[in-house]
Amino acid sequence: METLKNYSSTDKDAQQVQEVDLRAGDYGADSELRRILSTRHITMIALGSSIGMGLWLGAGSSLAVGGPAAVFLGYLLAGSLIWSVSQSIAEMAVVYPLPSAFTQWTGKFVCPSASFALGWAYWFAYVIGIANEMAAIVTVLRFWTDKLPIAAWITIFLIVVIVINISIVSVIAEMEVIASTIKFGWIFVVIISLIVTSAGGGPDHETVGFRYWKEEPFINGFKGFLAVMPTCLFAMASSENCALVAAETANPRKSVPRAMGSVWMRLSLFYILGAFVVTINVNPKNPNLFGAAGGGTNTSPFVIAYRQSGLDPLAHMMNAVIFISVFSSGSIAGYAGSRILMGLANLGLAPVAFKKADQIGRPWYGLFLTLGLGGALAYLNVNQNAAKVFFWLSSLTSLISLFGWAMICLAHIRFRYTWKLQGRDVADLPYKSWAFPYAAYWGLTCSIVLIVLLFYLAVWPLGGKPNAKNFFATYSSVIAILALYLGARVYHRGPWWVKAEMIDLDANRRFYAEVDAERGPKKGLKARAEKAVGFVFS
Structure with a gap:
């Protein structure tokens, strides 16, 4: 592989022209994926890929369990x-746009055992996502027949999801652009x-x-509020998909x-205002709500709001948008799961076969396992x-x-700690989060506190006594993560943390030239104007 000379990190002039990978075909240096996606693709995936069953249907079960104020505060x-x-994703994905992103970041900066547990847990979450969205499609279609x-129904739409995922990656991206545009317009x-x-x-x-x-x-x-949180969190899960897409972005x-x-x-x-308008229109005791105890039609609260108003x-249009939403979310889950497996294989935490992709960047082994399971x-959903x-x-x-x-x-x-410890200047980062360190510490603390609080809900469930069935149904993923982590610890041994002074900050890092990779070099008055505008809004 032909590369430019690897200059010292202190040579700022050299950094401006540094590039890692000059191979033909736009392949990444760290995988067999292709860098063919644009800003438009990743922006629309970030905007709409996670808008699916969690919001359109899950808001109904949340409303029935927690009430309107609990739903709004939960979101x-x-x-x-x-x-x-x-904020953390934005900074890390620019410096290290890797196939499984956060899995590989964890292995690089935390420890291999945590990376192993995170990668396999996240892969299973995407597998679950496919199953859940397919179940949602059935619920949506039963509104009509x-x-x-x-x-x-499951078989038909599962075949369509598979066909989309085995197409070239730009097909998946364009599907997401279309779906996100529809969802984004409809929410207004x-x-x-x-x-x-x-x-x-x-x-x-009325x-x-x-x-x-x-x-x-x-x-x-308070228990009702806690019971709402899994649905609110599930609705926003997959927001981190754009970190995975970064590896295939120019x-x-x-x-x-x-x-x-x-x-x-x-x-x-989508979430806060969308949840709010549901809470002011739909009765939490409506028996037709999705997940309500009344045994009604299991309908989206948005659909109920229109029907009861005579609209x-x-x-029907709302139900059609829900169908598009859950279908696109199921498709992107297959994409993300296969890329997680590729990242694990690159770290040596999954069979080497998952590293492989064909000439147009399709990781066949990862797609087969993710979509199959x-x-x-x-x-x-057939018998439950x-x-x-x-x-x-x-x-x-x-x-x-x-x-x-x-x-x-x-x-x-x-x-950031390692960057500073090794004597590097934060100004040298290609992108800096303005909210660091406060956002990172809030995200870390809030996540840990919610995991602990949901343990309380798993042990003492809403409306019932402590029982093993409920605990394992709601909290088994944490047990699985701990088992994966401890198993990896026994295998890897070594220190609990990767030593900061030993981390190679330039390994798997993307270096950038001053040339815009999507459009090529810009010249003249237009280039100077765009540079000025970029400076104002940066």
């Missing part, structure tokens, strides 16, 4: 957490229309206002900060209540996500 807390994590068997319609219907502007002219907030803002007290220094800069919009519009056309788990399966799987995913977010923040803290 507010989860939003502050993922915003903090996104229940004549086709559940297994048939949802927020405005549901505020209008709450004020009595619907065909039924003014709801803050009726449900006044009647019972919190259902089941210019992460440009793409990643822009993508992560859109997180505030996604949090405020049936909007109810995810598809098999999807059939749990959809809301019950959702509760089990979202609880497992939420706890894995909390562990992952904690490791991302910890790796970022260790990265």
Whole structure:
């Protein structure tokens, strides 16, 4: 492999022209993936890839269990957490855009054992994501018809997800761009229309206002609020997907900060305002809510809000958008799971076969295992209540996500510590998070506290006595993570931490030239104007 001379990190002039990989074909130096995605792709994936079952359907089960105030506060807390994590992702993914991103960051800056536990746990979370989104598709379609068997629906859409994932990566990215654009446009319609219907502007002219907030803002007290948190966290899980996509992006220094800069919009519009308009329109005791105890139709609270206001056309359009959302989330879960396996293999923590990708960057072994197991788990929905399966799987995913977010923040803290310890200047970083260290410490602390609080809920469940079945159904992912970590510790032994002074900060690092990798060198007045605008908004 031909490379430029590796200059000293103190030679700033050399750093400006440094490039790591000059091989033809846009292959990454650290994997067989191809760097063919653009800023548009990664921005839209960051905006919409995680908008799926967790918000559109999960808000119903949360409302029934916790009440309107608990739902709103739950999304507010989860939003502050993922915003903090996104600050760490933005800085780390620019410097180290690797196939499994946070798994490899953890191995580099924390320890191999934590990386092993995180990587395999996250891979299983993506497998669960495929199963959960396939189950959601069945729930959505049964709003229109229940004549086709559940297994048939799952099989049809699982085949479509597989076809998308075995296409070239730009096909997956373009699908996400289309889906995210639809979701992003529709959320404006949802927020405005549901505020209008709450004020009595619907065909039924019934003014709801803050009726449900006044009647019972919190259902089941503090336990009800805790019971809401797994769904809120599950809804925001996969927000870190853009860190994985960075490895296949032409210019992460440009793409990643822009993508992560859109997180505030996604949090405020999709989750916080979206959850808020549901709480002012839908009765928490409505038996038709998804996950409600009434045994109704298991419908999205957004659809219920439109139907009860007499807006049936909007109810059908809402259901169609939910279908697109959960379908795209299932597709991106297959993509992310296969890339996690590739990163683990690059670290020597998974069979070497998972390193392999074909000439257009498809990791066949990772795709086969991820889509195969995810598809098999999807059939749990055939003999079980959809809301019950959702509760089990979202609880497992939420706890894995909390562990992952904690490791991302910890790796970022260790990265900055190592950078300073080895005498490097923060000004030399290609991108710097303005919220460090406060965001990283908040993300780490909040994740740990929530893991502990959810242990309390697993031992003393809402509306029941302590029992082993409930504990293992809701907390087994933490037990699995501990088992993976301790097993890896026994195998690797050595120190509990990677010694900061021994970390090679330039290994697997992406260096950047002053040339824009997506458009090539820019000249003239336009280039100077763009540089000035970039300076103002940086």
